[in-house]
Amino acid sequence: MKRRKVDLKALPGKTAQEVDTRLPVATPLRGMLNKVFPDHWSFLLGEIALFSFIILLLTGTFLALFFEPSLQEVHYDGSYLPLQGVGMSRAYETALDLSFDVRGGLIMRQMHHWAALLFMAAIVVHMFRIFMTGAFRKPRELNWIIGLSMFWLGFTEGFAGYSLPDDALSGTGLRIASAIMLSIPVIGSWVTTSLFGGEFPGEIILSRLYILHVFLLPLILLALVSIHLGLVFVQKHTQWPGPGRTNKNVVGERFVPRYVIKQGGFFMLVFAVIALMGGLFQINPIWLFGPYEAAVVSAGSQPDWYVMFLDGSTRLMPAWDIRVLGYNIPPLFWPTVVLPGILSVLPMAYPWIERRWKKDYASHNLLQRPRDVPDRTGLAAMALAFYLVLTISGGNDIVADKFHISLNAMTWAGRIGILILPPLAYYFARRLSLGLQQHDREVLAHGVETGIIKRLPDGRFVEVHQPLVAPDEHGHTDLPYVGWTVPKKMNRLGALGPAVRGFFRPIEQPAPPQQEEQPREEVTSGKP
Numbered sequence: 001m002k003r004r005k006v007d008l009k010a011l012p013g014k015t016a017q018e019v020d021t022r023l024p025v026a027t028p029l030r031g032m033l034n035k036v037f038p039d040h041w042s043f044l045l046g047e048i049a050l051f052s053f054i055i056l057l058l059t060g061t062f063l064a065l066f067f068e069p070s071l072q073e074v075h076y077d078g079s080y081l082p083l084q085g086v087g088m089s090r091a092y093e094t095a096l097d098l099s100f101d102v103r104g105g106l107i108m109r110q111m112h113h114w115a116a117l118l119f120m121a122a123i124v125v126h127m128f129r130i131f132m133t134g135a136f137r138k139p140r141e142l143n144w145i146i147g148l149s150m151f152w153l154g155f156t157e158g159f160a161g162y163s164l165p166d167d168a169l170s171g172t173g174l175r176i177a178s179a180i181m182l183s184i185p186v187i188g189s190w191v192t193t194s195l196f197g198g199e200f201p202g203e204i205i206l207s208r209l210y211i212l213h214v215f216l217l218p219l220i221l222l223a224l225v226s227i228h229l230g231l232v233f234v235q236k237h238t239q240w241p242g243p244g245r246t247n248k249n250v251v252g253e254r255f256v257p258r259y260v261i262k263q264g265g266f267f268m269l270v271f272a273v274i275a276l277m278g279g280l281f282q283i284n285p286i287w288l289f290g291p292y293e294a295a296v297v298s299a300g301s302q303p304d305w306y307v308m309f310l311d312g313s314t315r316l317m318p319a320w321d322i323r324v325l326g327y328n329i330p331p332l333f334w335p336t337v338v339l340p341g342i343l344s345v346l347p348m349a350y351p352w353i354e355r356r357w358k359k360d361y362a363s364h365n366l367l368q369r370p371r372d373v374p375d376r377t378g379l380a381a382m383a384l385a386f387y388l389v390l391t392i393s394g395g396n397d398i399v400a401d402k403f404h405i406s407l408n409a410m411t412w413a414g415r416i417g418i419l420i421l422p423p424l425a426y427y428f429a430r431r432l433s434l435g436l437q438q439h440d441r442e443v444l445a446h447g448v449e450t451g452i453i454k455r456l457p458d459g460r461f462v463e464v465h466q467p468l469v470a471p472d473e474h475g476h477t478d479l480p481y482v483g484w485t486v487p488k489k490m491n492r493l494g495a496l497g498p499a500v501r502g503f504f505r506p507i508e509q510p511a512p513p514q515q516e517e518q519p520r521e522e523v524t525s526g527k528p
């Protein structure tokens with residue numbers, strides 16, 4: 001029989017052709033593979049969120065193979081001796097088994113928990129980068145709203161997750177959640193009894209949380225992450241101003257091969273960090289907390305960091321019974337229902353608020369440096385100060401205990417701090433931005449300080465400045481205000497002195513740029 005010779009080199013091309021004649025994907029795929037992505041370290045924050053989410057899905061699936069969300073009473077007989085014979089729920093028992101008896105179970109639990117903390121931290125820092133660089137402006141408002149929804153979904157997902165093991169800490173969290181629901185006027189008791197299947201704690205809450213945690217919320221998050229990234233793809237990523245970069249093009253590297261290889265490496269790095277943390281640093285040692293009993297509340301119970309601000313707002317709220325339409329509204333309602341409501345809606349509306357405020361209705365693909373938009377940077381600092389005061393107040397009992405301060409003093413410090421610190425943060429961040437702008441203009445006008453001191457013939461000492469660009473025949477070194485490059489040195493420590501000097505000087509604001517809507521051209525940065 002005659003053997004046909006297979007040309008191995010031509011095989012991939014031929015296979016691709018065969019596939020394409022049946023499934024015409026070559027043209028759209030080529031567009032995707034050739035997509036250009038700009039590069040900057042701050043764009044990695046979204047990726048950390050994405051990669052930790054993937055790790056959450058992987059480790060969570062492992063946990064789901066062993067965990068049982070059942071409140072059935074059992075007596076522990078696993079290998080953790082101090083709890084031998086103790087009555088507990090099946091959920092707590094399986095979480096203990098995961099920690100002590102399932103091979104690799106503890107590292108998976110710890111990786112899952114660390115990944116959840118990193119996921120939320122990455123989301124929050126990513127959100128601040130989007131806000132402070134103006135990446136939420138037209139045409140990216142929808143992605144801003146999807147992002148904010150993902151923050152709240154991640155928040156709920158995390159809460160549901162650490163409520164699952166039914167240890168003393170998760171039970172205390174659920175107790176607080178039921179109290180929050182009860183505080184809602186008119187529908188409060190209906191919401192609570194519907195969710196808990198009767199009075200707290202009931203018997204079905206864990207199985208409901210479980211469906212929410214392993215199925216519903218991850219599915220919604222996955223769908224939203226896909227739309228989020230799809231939008232980044234279709235609208236093309238923003239870029240920092242620089243030589244050759246305009247509002248109408250995008251300069252960077254092609255998706256394949258460079259971008260994909262870089263991201264693959266970065267995924268490995270995030271995975272390695274989470275695996276190291278899961279292996280080396282203890283988190284949520286539920287065996288030390290004991291099983292949940294409704295009558296036992298341990299002191300020093302702290303939620304995960306991203307939930308702490310709500311704990312803090314609850315602790316700072318004075319015990320005011322406010323009457324509305326003849327009904328007493330429980331004080332808990334304001335910091336735990338109204339406040340998160342405002343914190344969800346207001347940021348979603350912000351892109352439109354800023355449009356009207358700044359009268360800037362144009363599309364923007366170039367990012368802004370925080371110093372170039374002092375009002376917005378001030379608002380970001382204000383939000384951060386507000387969040388930090390609440391978060392620290394969420395652990396004010398621990399601070400009071402460790403530093404031997406009265407808890408009442410901590411509560412009052414938080415109450416005063418929440419009123420005073422955010423406006424102060426706004427003022428300082430705004431003035432610092434203006435100072436840095438002033439400094440940039442000085443560099444543009446007079447050049448970079450060289451540190452070389454010259455003595456003039458008349459005896460005066462002057463410092464030699466090196467101009468940024470060669471002066472024209474009239475001696476001018478004029479550069480446009482938006483989109484120039486200032487030497488790196490001046491952006492960092494070198495900028496501090498002039499920034500402080502410029503702090504108190506009034507500075508005129510440049511007019512917002514108004515650009516025409518145009519499609520963006522893709523330009524590679526010269527590498528393959």
Ligand code: HEM
Pocket residue numbers: 053056057059060061063064065067095098109110112113116119154157158160161162163164165213214215218221283284
């Ligand atoms: C954004 C996504 C997720 C977040 C933020 C998250 C967060 C958490 C947290 C904080 C815990 C408590 C861990 C501990 O006991 O120390 C937990 C437990 C758990 N999670 Fe997730 N999770 C996510 C996704 C998932 C997914 C997709 C699954 C399954 C498919 C899953 C399954 C589980 C299970 C079974 C537990 C209970 C096991 C245990 O606590 O020992 N999680 N989750």
Ligand code: HEM
Pocket residue numbers: 042043044045046047049050051053123124126127130135136140143144145146147148150151225228229232236237238239
């Ligand atoms: C599950 C959580 C999230 C994931 C996995 C995620 C992922 C990403 C990734 C990978 C990018 C492209 C790279 C980058 O610019 O960092 C991106 C861009 C973006 N994200 Fe997110 N993100 C999340 C949450 C958020 C949140 C909370 C917001 C805002 C509230 C947000 C708003 C945006 C916007 C507006 C862009 C476009 C940025 C640009 O073109 O400059 N995202 N996101």
